[in-house]
Amino acid sequence: MMSTHAATADRAAAVGPAERENAVGAARAEDQVRAADAAPSRSAVVKSGEREHFIPVSRFALMQRLTEERAWPNGEAESVRRFFRVLAHWRHLSYTERLLRLKEAYLPFSPDRDTVRANSYSPEECADKRRRLVELLRCLLERANYKRITKEMLDDIFSEDSAYGLDLEVDLTEFEEAMLYYRGAATKTLRKRDWKKLYLGWKESEVPVFQRLFLLLKLKPAEVRIKEIMQREGCNEKKAAKLLKRYRRMLPDDVSSDYIYLKLFKRIPRADIQMLFPNTKVQFRPFDKIKLALTAGGGTLASVATTATKILAAANPLKAAVALLGLVGVVFRQVMKFFNQRNQYMMVLAQNLYFHNLADNRGVLTLLSDRGEEEDIKEEMLLYALLAKEPLLEEELPEGGRAIERYLEEEFGVQVAFDLYDALSRLEAEGLIRKDAEGRLSMMPPAEASRYIDSKWDEYLNTDDLCGPTEKLDGASATP
Numbered sequence: 001m002m003s004t005h006a007a008t009a010d011r012a013a014a015v016g017p018a019e020r021e022n023a024v025g026a027a028r029a030e031d032q033v034r035a036a037d038a039a040p041s042r043s044a045v046v047k048s049g050e051r052e053h054f055i056p057v058s059r060f061a062l063m064q065r066l067t068e069e070r071a072w073p074n075g076e077a078e079s080v081r082r083f084f085r086v087l088a089h090w091r092h093l094s095y096t097e098r099l100l101r102l103k104e105a106y107l108p109f110s111p112d113r114d115t116v117r118a119n120s121y122s123p124e125e126c127a128d129k130r131r132r133l134v135e136l137l138r139c140l141l142e143r144a145n146y147k148r149i150t151k152e153m154l155d156d157i158f159s160e161d162s163a164y165g166l167d168l169e170v171d172l173t174e175f176e177e178a179m180l181y182y183r184g185a186a187t188k189t190l191r192k193r194d195w196k197k198l199y200l201g202w203k204e205s206e207v208p209v210f211q212r213l214f215l216l217l218k219l220k221p222a223e224v225r226i227k228e229i230m231q232r233e234g235c236n237e238k239k240a241a242k243l244l245k246r247y248r249r250m251l252p253d254d255v256s257s258d259y260i261y262l263k264l265f266k267r268i269p270r271a272d273i274q275m276l277f278p279n280t281k282v283q284f285r286p287f288d289k290i291k292l293a294l295t296a297g298g299g300t301l302a303s304v305a306t307t308a309t310k311i312l313a314a315a316n317p318l319k320a321a322v323a324l325l326g327l328v329g330v331v332f333r334q335v336m337k338f339f340n341q342r343n344q345y346m347m348v349l350a351q352n353l354y355f356h357n358l359a360d361n362r363g364v365l366t367l368l369s370d371r372g373e374e375e376d377i378k379e380e381m382l383l384y385a386l387l388a389k390e391p392l393l394e395e396e397l398p399e400g401g402r403a404i405e406r407y408l409e410e411e412f413g414v415q416v417a418f419d420l421y422d423a424l425s426r427l428e429a430e431g432l433i434r435k436d437a438e439g440r441l442s443m444m445p446p447a448e449a450s451r452y453i454d455s456k457w458d459e460y461l462n463t464d465d466l467c468g469p470t471e472k473l474d475g476a477s478a479t480p
Contacts, residue, residue: 079446109260143372146181160271168274177218184211379423391440
């Protein structure tokens with residue numbers, strides 16, 4: 001039996017082209033990198049260029065490469081291609097069931113529903129349904145290879161400087177549920193006017209971004225927030241209600257604590273997550289405060305002094321009135337500078353939200369389900385291509401995962417932390433993996449595997465419970 005490191009190159013060849021001669025040394029080097037990446041670091045979770053489970057290659061490109069004739073010397077390329085298609089359709093069925101359950105669970109909390117409310121629920125029932133919805137969403141996000149942004153990470157992000165020059169403030173205590181997930185920590189180039197070039201030239205900077213960002217929000221009921229404000233401010237209920245109205249003055253009238261709001265964004269600068277919250281307050285930056293103080297404040301004081309001199313020196317009341325009206329005009333113009341600056345901030349905020357938005361509410365469910373399905377199919381195709389050619393002992397599986405990672409890097413130039421055990425558990429649950437007397441794991445041959453999945457289709461369509469595949473995937477009960 002070959003050693004674990006010596007077998008790595010052969011296993012990688014089963015997935016793609018031949019490994020370099022130093023495959024063993026590369027395996028050891030990657031072990032060291034993984035050990036360093038595994039060290040606990042709060043900020044490393046949102047570091048640009050990190051290895052993630054997400055595979056940034058389409059399943060169509062992946063299938064084309066994995067089923068090339070040269071990769072299957074026994075002439076099985078067409079059989080493997082057909083099996084991959086059959087497996088993809090089977091996985092699509094399971095995600096269709098999952099999506100139906102998510103839609104049903106989300107319906108009582110959807111702000112966009114256009115159907116009648118056939119059922120009414122007690123507060124306890126609503127709380128149970130909300131917890132189940134959140135759990136279903138969490139499972140789906142993990143299947144789509146999203147990572148959660150914790151409260152500690154969010155505090156670090158809020159302390160960073162805005163990429164768009166905005167000074168934003170968000171009160172998270174307004175929300176009963178606030179859940180953020182991201183996928184893909186990368187960078188993008190932004191151009192800004194450079195003060196060193198007297199704002200005549202441009203300066204380029206690399207800004208950390210989240211390629212995809214999911215946001216779930218639910219406001220606290222008004223009565224809950226009023227009690228919190230009373231306790232925090234030490235005031236009576238009437239004053240607390242006025243404070244709450246002031247805190248929520250930026251929210252549209254139809255926003256309610258009865259709803260759960262789902263948002264999905266693309267390429268969001270990490271430091272500007274605050275702009276995604278509905279209660280975001282735009283603050284003036286120190287530079288703008290100084291500029292307004294020097295221009296608006298200085299101009300106003302000068303005008304007041306000039307007007308006072310004219311009024312005192314005027315013998316004609318009409319001239320004094322004209323001078324006073326001139327002062328009012330100057331003050332109005334300076335006040336408008338303040339509002340124009342604020343409107344400029346809001347315009348930047350609105351433009352960025354418009355061009356970064358991917359989906360809202362129910363549309364988020366559909367898009368996430370599609371992404372989860374895509375990720376599962378890609379992982380399963382890669383693992384099948386590995387184990388279909390060379391059986392592995394369980395202790396050799398980590399080396400097999402690293403061989404897949406090297407294949408993806410060499411074929412597509414992407415760095416991925418391949419989630420081998422996730423794909424393995426799904427294929428084992430489907431019955432596609434075999435284990436011999438020595439404990440080696442192998443895949444069912446492609447033609448036989450296609451017939452096997454076809455028999456599972458027949459079994460599924462003939463059963464009384466058409467929700468079977470989803471049960472194995474998320475572990476949730478069939479009834480909401």
